[in-house]
Amino acid sequence: MSTYTLEVAGLRRELPICKVSDDLYIAAFICLGDAELTEACARELLKLAAPGSYDCMLTAEAKGIPLIHEMARQSGTAKYFLARKGPKAYMRNPIHVEDQSITTAGVQRLYLDGTDAAMLAGRRVLIVDDVISTGGSLKAMEALVELAGGTVTGRMAVLAEGSAKDRTDIQFLAPLPLFNADGSIR
Numbered sequence: 001m002s003t004y005t006l007e008v009a010g011l012r013r014e015l016p017i018c019k020v021s022d023d024l025y026i027a028a029f030i031c032l033g034d035a036e037l038t039e040a041c042a043r044e045l046l047k048l049a050a051p052g053s054y055d056c057m058l059t060a061e062a063k064g065i066p067l068i069h070e071m072a073r074q075s076g077t078a079k080y081f082l083a084r085k086g087p088k089a090y091m092r093n094p095i096h097v098e099d100q101s102i103t104t105a106g107v108q109r110l111y112l113d114g115t116d117a118a119m120l121a122g123r124r125v126l127i128v129d130d131v132i133s134t135g136g137s138l139k140a141m142e143a144l145v146e147l148a149g150g151t152v153t154g155r156m157a158v159l160a161e162g163s164a165k166d167r168t169d170i171q172f173l174a175p176l177p178l179f180n181a182d183g184s185i186r
Contacts, residue, residue, distance in 0.1 A: 002017045009037070013029075016028050030063065055123040057081070088113075125150045
């Protein structure tokens with residue numbers, strides 16, 4: 001299996017290059033289970049957030065969970081919010097929006113517990129993700145915040161994949177290229 005060497009937050013990782021479609025391959029960035037990487041990325045992302053610019057943070061499950069948890073821990077943020085990929089039994093009056101991601105087949109929905117949605121109303125929200133690529137998940141999280149009555153005041157990710165590195169509305173730690181079937185960078 002071919003890999004891509006990523007340097008981010010002062011660390012180096014070998015990312016496996018994985019097939020998404022016949023002509024699109026990505027370097028899989030997985031911080032789940034990598035405490036050193038999660039802690040370092042959280043620390044560096046917090047340096048990008050303007051002090052006092054947000055009241056709370058939101059991410060989508062699953063790979064963003066350890067990252068946002070560590071960001072909340074390091075910053076002293078008491079509460080963060082999680083958009084789930086499916087409704088859970090404990091959710092009361094959940095709200096949802098549709099999402100299209102390059103790593104998930106078909107359209108998926110993101111859900112936010114109704115109690116959490118009520119807590120977002122009138123609050124300034126920092127959206128956090130592990131990787132921003134097409135922006136589909138980011139757009140869905142923005143829609144959830146708007147539906148809940150909150151205001152998005154920032155968007156950040158560890159990595160900006162492909163052309164996302166050219167976006168001016170996000171902050172990120174490092175670019176991540178897309179790959180051709182032969183392993184070359186697109």
